[in-house]
Amino acid sequence: xxxxxxxxxxxxxxxxxxxxxxxxxxxxxxxxxxxxxxxxxxxxxxxxxxxxxxxxxxxxxxxxxxxxxxxxxxxxxxxxxxxxxxxxxxxxxxxxxxxxxxxxxxxxxxxxxxxxxxxxxxxxxxxxxxxxxxxxxxxxxxxxxxxxxxxxxxxxxxxxxxxxxxxxxxxxxxxxxxxxxxxxxxxxxxxxxxxxxxxxxxxxxxxxxxxxxxxxxxxxxxxxxxxxxxxxxxxxxxxxxxxxxxxxxxxxx
Amino acid sequence: xxxxxxxxxxxxxxxxxxxxxxxxxxxxxxxxxxxxxxxxxxxxxxxxxxxxxxxxxxxxxxxxxxxxxxxxxxxxxxxxxxxxxxxxxxxxxxxxxxxxxxxxxxxxxxxxxxxxxxxxxxxxxxxxxxxxxxxxxxxxxxxxxxxxxxxxxxxxxxxxxxxxxxxxxxxxxxxxxxxxxxxxxxxxxxxxxxxxxxxxxxxxxxxxxxxxxxxxxxxxxxxxxxxxxxxxxxxxxxxxxxxxxxxxxxxxx
Numbered sequence: 129x130x131x132x133x134x135x136x137x138x139x140x141x142x143x144x145x146x147x148x149x150x151x152x153x154x155x156x157x158x159x160x161x162x163x164x165x166x167x168x169x170x171x172x173x174x175x176x177x178x179x180x181x182x183x184x185x186x187x188x189x190x191x192x193x194x195x196x197x198x199x200x201x202x203x204x205x206x207x208x209x210x211x212x213x214x215x216x217x218x219x220x221x222x223x224x225x226x227x228x229x230x231x232x233x234x235x236x237x238x239x240x241x242x243x244x245x246x247x248x249x250x251x252x253x254x255x256x257x258x259x260x261x262x263x264x265x266x267x268x269x270x271x272x273x274x275x276x277x278x279x280x281x282x283x284x285x286x287x288x289x290x291x292x293x294x295x296x297x298x299x300x301x302x303x304x305x306x307x308x309x310x311x312x313x314x315x316x317x318x319x320x321x322x323x324x325x326x327x328x329x330x331x332x333x334x335x336x337x338x339x340x341x342x343x344x345x346x347x348x349x350x351x352x353x354x355x356x357x358x359x360x361x362x363x364x365x366x367x368x369x370x371x372x373x374x375x376x377x378x379x380x381x
Numbered sequence: 382x383x384x385x386x387x388x389x390x391x392x393x394x395x396x397x398x399x400x401x402x403x404x405x406x407x408x409x410x411x412x413x414x415x416x417x418x419x420x421x422x423x424x425x426x427x428x429x430x431x432x433x434x435x436x437x438x439x440x441x442x443x444x445x446x447x448x449x450x451x452x453x454x455x456x457x458x459x460x461x462x463x464x465x466x467x468x469x470x471x472x473x474x475x476x477x478x479x480x481x482x483x484x485x486x487x488x489x490x491x492x493x494x495x496x497x498x499x500x501x502x503x504x505x506x507x508x509x510x511x512x513x514x515x516x517x518x519x520x521x522x523x524x525x526x527x528x529x530x531x532x533x534x535x536x537x538x539x540x541x542x543x544x545x546x547x548x549x550x551x552x553x554x555x556x557x558x559x560x561x562x563x564x565x566x567x568x569x570x571x572x573x574x575x576x577x578x579x580x581x582x583x584x585x586x587x588x589x590x591x592x593x594x595x596x597x598x599x600x601x602x603x604x605x606x607x608x609x610x611x612x613x614x615x616x617x618x619x620x621x622x623x624x625x626x627x628x629x630x631x632x633x634x
């Protein structure tokens with residue numbers, strides 16, 4: 129059994145507690161939380177601590193707190209030369225206190241409090257300072273997920289930017305679609321199957337192969353009709369730059 | 382039984398033939414196709430015609446040809462005062478020859494040749510010139526789909542613009558994500574679960590409620606880190622305008 133101390137009681141921390149509770153190879157021996165009542169019910173309350181001095185010896189310490197608290201929390205840990213990892217997509221591994229052996233244990237997914245999470249399909253991006261620590265971290269990740277990747281800090285930075293495009297920005301395009309529907313008394317749900325199909329398609333085709341629409345056909349007439357339809361200047365600008373990008377991209381074949 | 386003559390043998394036409402073959406209330410009595418060998422095997426070859434003079438009397442004529450051929454084909458039909466509809470998302474109803482009673486029978490989905498389509502969940506956008514024709518068209522649509530909407534031509538135009546945002550543009554953002562991953566030796570599949578989750582989320586939350594990321598948090602530090610990470614000027618521009626749009630939008634609460 130790999131012994132783990134979890135530091136934090138946010139969404140990620142609590143989802144990890146629930147997931148490890150079902151694992152045969154990982155034992156969460158303690159959870160550190162300022163507010164014990166925010167900790168998942170999947171852990172024995174006797175194991176919840178709120179003082180750094182009570183922290184037990186473990187194989188792995190997972191710091192799962194908000195991005196801007198990671199460094200400070202790592203500095204408060206009253207031991208050295210232990211394996212300490214954080215779960216953030218944006219914080220560098222080296223932002224952890226160098227007194228300990230450092231690493232990253234980052235599950236790439238958006239977590240909401242209420243929704244139960246099945247970690248099996250969630251990709252874990254792992255990184256360790258010492259190569260010898262990687263195996264242990266990998267074992268911990270594989271005990272709850274089938275998708276484990278070795279991703280160093282520079283790649284993680286790139287991945288976060290890519291995630292902004294395919295998640296945050298995509299959602300904003302959904303919102304623009306929703307706005308256009310509302311303004312024209314169209315139920316947005318008409319577009320749900322198309323949205324699902326667009327997301328599903330890239331499992332079998334690369335996004336470049338999957339590209340359809342007036343821009344990739346260079347259908348100037350339709351593009352102009354759409355531009356004159358849009359009255360919102362920001363929407364117009366977004367339409368223009370994305371169309372330009374699709375057209376330019378087609379030339380890069 | 383409602384008798385239907387299908388004109389065309391493209392993806393949509395052939396998928397409709399397969400779907401109607403299973404319907405109890407619709408009988409495709411003829412398919413008009415210039416090249417009979419391109420017609421779905423779900424229709425008796427004796428029913429395939431390639432001359433306008435052979436067209437039989439039917440309750441409904443569905444013109445399912447490429448957008449720029451709709452008008453011409455409708456003008457070639459050798460009868461008048463019959464119900465004639467097209468299946469296009471972009472052609473106006475009034476582009477059909479006015480000799481007949483006109484309508485639109487538009488399934489909102491991207492169709493590929495090979496993939497079998499389950500019409501049950503595909504939204505049909507219907508419109509008829511004469512109110513009295515709507516019922517028949519609705520019956521035909523409901524015989525193959527559970528999602529039938531009355532959408533007039535102006536709304537259909539808006540819907541098409543919205544579809545460009547949530548389908549074509551979203552796919553292009555996937556491609557940018559893919560490019561960033563390739564450039565940094567990251568397998569793009571790491572992002573699949575996030576992409577799926579982003580698309581699935583809007584079934585339970587409005588896109589506005591579902592918005593996450595540095596822009597909606599107005600996290601200037603992360604935004605600037607990302608902008609300096611991006612070296613491609615078009616990607617930078619897309620990042621900027623979408624971020625601005627998300628921030629402006631947050632102010633419109």
